Amino acid sequence: MTTTIRGRAWVFGDALNTDAMYPAFAMKLDIPEAAKHVFYQVRPGWTSQVRPGDIVIAGKNFGLGSSRPVAQLFRHLGVAALVAEEFNSLFLRNAVNAGLPALPAPGVTRLFRDGDQGCFDIATGTYRNETTGATGQARPLPPLVLEILASGGVLPRLAEQGYLPAELADVLRSGAIPADAGSGGA
Amino acid sequence: MGMTMIEKMLARKAGLPQVAPGDVVTVEVDMCVLIDLQFATLWMQPSRIHDPDKVAVVMDHAVPAPSLKDAEGGPRARKFVADFGIKRFYDVGRHGICHQIIAENGLARPGEVLACTDSHTCAAGAYNTAARGLGPAEVYSILCTGSTWFQVAPTVRYEFGGALPESVSGKDVFLHIADAYGDAVNQNLEFGGSGLASIPVGDRRTIATQAAEISADFATFGVDDVLRDFLDRHGVTGYQAAEPDPDASYADVRRIDLGILEPYVARPGTVSRNGVPVSQAERRRIDQAFIGSCANGQLDDLRIAAGILRGRKVADGVRLLVTPASQEVYREAMRRGYLQDIADAGGVVTNSTCGACFGYHMGVLGPGEVCLTSSTRNFTGRMGSTEAEIYMASPATVATSAVTGVITDPRSLTS
Ligand code: SF4
Secondary structure (H helix, E strand, O other), X not given: OOOEEEEEEEEOOOOOEHHHHOOHHHHHOOHHHHHHHXXXXXXXXXXXXXXXXXXXXXXXXXXEOOOOOHHHHHHHHOOOEEXXXXXXXXXXXXXXXXXXXXXEOOOHHHHOOOOOEEEEEXXXXXXXXXXXXXXXXXXXXXXXXXXXXXXXOHHHHHHHOOXXXXXXXXXXXXXXXXOOOOOOOX | OEOOHHHHHHHHHHOOOOOOXXXXXXXXXXXXXXXXXXXXXXXXXXXXXXXXHHEEEEOOOOOOOOOHHHHHHHHHHHHHHXXXXXXXXXXXXXXXXXXXXXXXXXXXXOOOEEEXXXXXXXXXXXXOOEEEEOOHHHHHHHHHHOEEEEEOOOEEEEEEEOOOXXXXXXXXXXXXXXXXXXXXXXXXXXXXXXXXXXXXXXXXXXXXXXXXXXXXXOEEEOOOHHHHHHHHHOOOOOOOXXXXXXXXXXXXXXXXXXXXXOOEEEOOOOOOOOEEEHHHOOOOEOOEEEEOHHHHOOHHHHHXXXXXXXXXXXXXXXXXXXXXXXXXXXXXXXXOOHHHHHHHOOOEEOOOOOHHHHOOOOOOEOOOOEEEEXXXXXXXOOOEOOOOEEEEEOHHHHHHHHHHOEOOOHHHOOO
């Protein structure tokens, strides 16, 4: 897997919580419908502007809150990676487990504005704003986390290890359904 | 160098002599708890699992099913437990909110690791358990493999001194801590000290539960006589408790004099640096008062609420909702007459479920409404409309305010 992720940045503020990304009413909807409500409070209409390959950059305490599978919604929208000054650890794990790279990068929100082109290497932690030329250094993700990401998340990994029925493993490999196993808590 | 309480647990479960902040460790998980929501969307039954005796399935968040989607999850859960011979299945009727079920059934054991698909799983830290909420995919992975990984975070220790005054509860202790110290992102919390003896186990669980609100990783309490007695009564024996080393290294040690605490309320949006003693709070009019959730739908919470409501009436224009944390709490509260007192006062007692706590069913707030809740989370939009305001306080403060119709200090109520 390439550990370099390039994409257009969307920059958000501090303490964005899971309920703001995946509200309870959206939990009653299927993933494609639910995905239309990401950031519905803080930036209404964002889900029709975001394009596959974009990168979400957020501030401190990103993802405080529930275990609900917000990463599924980002993946559905085609978001390529999450980067933040600081992550809530449950939220970071959920992203990684869903195969969505999540990189803690202190200082990053000062270097990016909406629409800038960013390039992040999650294995070395180096990153660059290709629009302005500014660069930064984050701590690289631990090897175990990189391994999970390389598998595309925990479920494809479990499929490789034979924990899932063969037909499901095939579907997972094809990427036809998001790599998750049910909806999370609250 | 010495280890903190959580470092001790993680080292032991990882089979290592020592762990330190920053280390990534793979640990064995002793109990893996799945909730109903896991079965409602995208559930796929695994072909094999690690160990059915280390699994529990709890129907809690959306029971009885409020939507077709949730209704479809039930049969999948039942099939799963039947196919794999999972004995710890808490189906509707013997159900409760997962963290209450974990407590009642002794699923959390000192020094062991517990994982569950609800973010407030740190609740079981009250029993000296390394417990964490994890996402559905990860819990699924633990179900299959029996293990997971953690990156060890630095620990902050709270040293309690003095004794908890009358009318001040674990909720108030937590709201004070959250207000005074703010977020604990990527930190573990550890609680101990001579004052611990004055905090009942249920209130310790409230504190541990709410650690999720300040973004903490694990929140663990030491083992003392009060906890030992609780564990005995719940059939938890043969455990190996984890106590910190005297030379453990902490990110910070904070001393809290319990004796000077008073009832607190958190203002809407967050509990972090957003609280105020109720005695100094604005006397805001409320539309809904909620006593429930894994944090504060315990028997003691219902006892306190019933004591305040007995012989009084819920104010006009206020809806008081009371949701027992489990069917067992419900039945015991009924036996003791608490539910009668609550209903006689004009409160509505619901079945045990997460319900209003996460704005999913039974008590969703409308635009412009103000709620005072004893549940776990006061994010904007958490309990329904994003234009509703959610204040958070103890069951005593909520019950008192339901009677007066405005946010009121429980100590001000005269008999
Ligand atoms: S009551 Fe609320 S916080 Fe507790 S488990 Fe249920 S949804 Fe989560």
